[in-house]
Amino acid sequence: MRYLHVAIKNVVREKRRSLLLAGAIAFGLMVIILVGSLADGIMDSFINHQAGMISGHVVVKGYSYSARDNLISWMEKGDPILQKAKDFFGEGDRINRRSTTMGTFISGSEARQQFVMGIDPQLEEDLRDLLILEEGQYLTDEEESGILLSKEIAEELGLKTGDSVLLKTRTLDGVNNVGDFLIQGIIADDLGTVSSMAAFVHRSYLNEVLGIGSEDFTELHLFLEDSRSTDAVTGDFYKFLENENVALVERPENRQKRQEILARLTTENWSGIRYQLSSLEETFTFVYVIGVFLNGTSVLIMLILMGIILVGISNTLRMMIFERRKEIGTMRALGMQRGSVVKLFIVEMQIIALLGVFLGGISALLGGLIIHSITFDLNHTFFSLFLYRGHLTMSFLPMRFVVNGVIIMFLVWLASLLPAGKSAKIDPAKAIHNIS
Amino acid sequence: MRRLTLFLIAIYSLSFILVAQDVSENNILELVDEKLNFQSDFSCQFTMVTYRAGAEPSTQKMSLFSRPEEIDGEEKFLAIVMKPDIDKGTGYLGQGDNYWIYDPESRRFSHSSARDTVQDSDVNNDDLGTADFNTDYKVVQMTEGMLGQIDCWILDLVAISDNVDYQSIKLWVGKKELLPYKEQDFSLTGTLMRTVLAPKWTVIEGKYIYRQVFFVDEIKRGNRTILLFDNVSLNTLPDHLFTKAYLEGSSR
Known part of the structure; x- marks a missing residue:
């Protein structure tokens, strides 16, 4: 608790820097959440509306x-x-x-x-x-x-x-x-x-x-209750029917193959009834390709932003340590252990990261509401497939916020380790006399 | 009227007086089929005028060749668009139950069906085949009546075969020559869908042949198609005429 108390005091003392750092983390998290939510929202919108109107999952x-x-x-x-x-x-x-x-x-x-x-x-x-x-x-x-x-x-x-x-x-x-x-x-x-x-x-x-x-x-x-796995469920249902000895039409690898299989059906000699199973994913492959592309893009953006955050945190912490060399030296001279110095800086950065994650979550929510409120006049165009009543749908999952928040906290911890470790190795005598 | 290729013909019956005497519900369809179907090759040119609501009528000239089932074991027909220039070379080939459309621009054949229409008209591919009233329908009512000045048998027919386009038909058959002058095609639910009129006939080499046929779409107001026949011949046609190769070659 005493680390926490001192760390909070340090964060508050450097208000401007702390806020800038937390703001950078918040921005990164906001973008990550927004892109991911948009990708999922677009897919959900398509899957639910398309399937509900003219098809099934x-x-x-x-x-x-x-x-x-x-x-x-x-x-x-x-x-x-x-x-x-x-x-x-x-x-x-x-x-x-x-x-x-x-x-x-x-x-x-x-x-x-x-x-x-x-x-x-x-x-x-x-x-x-x-x-x-x-x-x-x-x-x-x-x-x-x-x-x-x-x-x-x-x-x-x-x-x-x-x-x-x-x-x-x-x-x-x-x-x-x-x-x-x-x-x-x-x-x-x-x-x-x-x-x-x-x-x-x-x-x-x-x-x-x-x-x-x-x-x-x-x-x-x-x-399906879980409409995100239509292809896998269709595959499982196919296997189930196969085990039940139900006569089935072979499942195609792609859409073109399906036409070939149907054409072949008319030339083969058979009687009775044969069931053909198809998933929404199979029928509308192009939409799922777009979904995969959007999700891939969101992961790429996430990786880039995480990299920037990592470098930014590390550099800022180095600067902070440099500026507080005398302070570190004094604490060390008064008997503070090396490990305690490391902990202090790490806790400090975690407080800033937590603040950033919190702000990031709120700004993502606000950003999502703003994007959702925009009306796109794209009726009767291909893009309308991805809109719901003229609006982009955002799929905000609490889990997405938690997972990305935890990843950011972990990255900040990782980025803090090296500079904090170095700070602990500072010679108190040299630090007090400001000798590098 | 259904099936206009072989069709355009009614055999001139030397014994129509006898037929008129023996006609009954049981044999009238057989007698009509005999009138419409013949045993020799057939060729002609025809003009097809298609009227569509809100649009200028479109006129197409086509050459038509057909061969009855009795000669090669399967019924064959070939139709090639001669005019307008934009559609020139487009062809329709029928061999038994198989139908193809040839597009001269892409030089490709696409599979068609008996139910598809010819050049977006009110005429189906199936209308270009032989008449088979007797196989597909049975008479449920036979009355007498007048169609203009023509004394007719009025027949109510119901499908007995699965291979039909219309569930029921009303047919006006002239008592004198046993030729179908008017046909009304009804849907399964009993809605009148199409009326076909054949008011003008000609006699060539002792056989009756349509000169003019009207197809009226009774569902979509204003849609109708008129067929006018010319240069009719019953001479024997070369075998290679009823092939994809001929269609491809003729469009070059």
Whole structure:
């Protein structure tokens, strides 16, 4: 405690220097936290919105040959894959049955092609939270032919809530079909490109248009509690199904291979149903590459800043020791041990480092709030994929602050060791007479 | 009307009087197919005018060659765009169930399907094949009626095969020649999707051949396509015509 008391007094005595040093540490920590939080925030934003809107973290398709000999993804109400998924995934993970198709929405003489997703509105509460409606309401059970259409498409077709729109598509087996939908809500374009990627309808009604049973589905979308490890979880689920002797479509090494595997599927002789598993990471590899790049950049920035901090601390401490040679000499002459001198300087630097870490944490938080408050008008551009309602999302993890803070404290300790050690070796007689 | 390659033809029936006498729900589709399908090669030039809402109509001239299944064991057709210059050389090749589109600019073939449309018109690749009403549909109702001045059988057809584009069809068949003058195509949910009209026919070498066909998109208002046929011939065509190599060579 007595070291601490003396160290605090020394830190306070050299207010300006202490604050500058703590400020440098704070700045370094702030940048490290901000870059890391931004990288994670961008990835989280993409994973959660992208997956929530048009995909799952893990997607299962069940391929079989239709009566017309077309390769289609179609699973019936009681498909065994449902139970297998329930057996494998945890309580916190969600399993959603969805049906999808590509079709053309037609209103009068206007037409627009669109991806259509059939969902169970009451079971997809998360989607309700994710979708921001410009007008109208979320899908209700009372209106089975209800549809949520994006603002972009509604404007293009000149439609508003309450209007009817035709969907021209084909049944799973390729027969021409038309669905008549009633617009229940218009999806705002707050989520940029993602907002206009799909139209949402009741699965049972879309199934009618697709010519399959109302409880059937074309895809199984799995949403994980821990959405950061979609590829690993998909791999584990694949192995689980393999052990359960479920017929599977080979997992590809990359996206291009997936197309080759699917093409090969049509030439091989097989029957029954074969399940294909794909992770969000696999489907949107480019986004994950960007994530890896951002994280790599944050690590690089961290290393550079840590190096600067290390050198800065070491030099400042040398200067401090030089200026306080007489003081050290006097303390040593009064009987202070070498070890105690080392400890004193180390504690002093740790106090400054702690102050820096504290300030760094606060400034990172404030900086994050400022960055988050900026609105980017990037709707309908590629970059909108990484924004949430026009804002950059920061993912502040307490653990990131703690880990980086501890690393900085350790580095400061490391940087202090050598100069503090040297200070202990100063000859008291020479130091008192200011002889170097 | 479906399947216009071999199609454009209705065999001139020497025995149409007899057919008219024997026609019933059970045999009328077979008789119509016989009228539309023939046993020889076929070639023609046709002009396709496509109307799209809010846009100027686009006109394309194409050469068309076809061969029925009976000759080589599989049905074949080849169509090449002659005009406009920007699309010149674009080709469509059909061999059995396989369809390819040739792009002269990239010099590449891409696989197509029977359901894909020809040059963004209202005509499908499948419309350029042989007529097979009898295989794909059954008559659920047969009534009599007039189509303008033409005395017709009006047939309500429902698909019995999985290999169809439309779940149900309404067909107006002229009583006299047993030629289909009008066809309405319905979706699985019963929505009228397309109307095809064949008001004008010509007789060449004793066979009936379409001269003009209208395809009207009943879903998207204002979309329609008109086909006009010219230089029709039933002469035998060389084998190398129905190959990718011919398509590549013809665009150079």
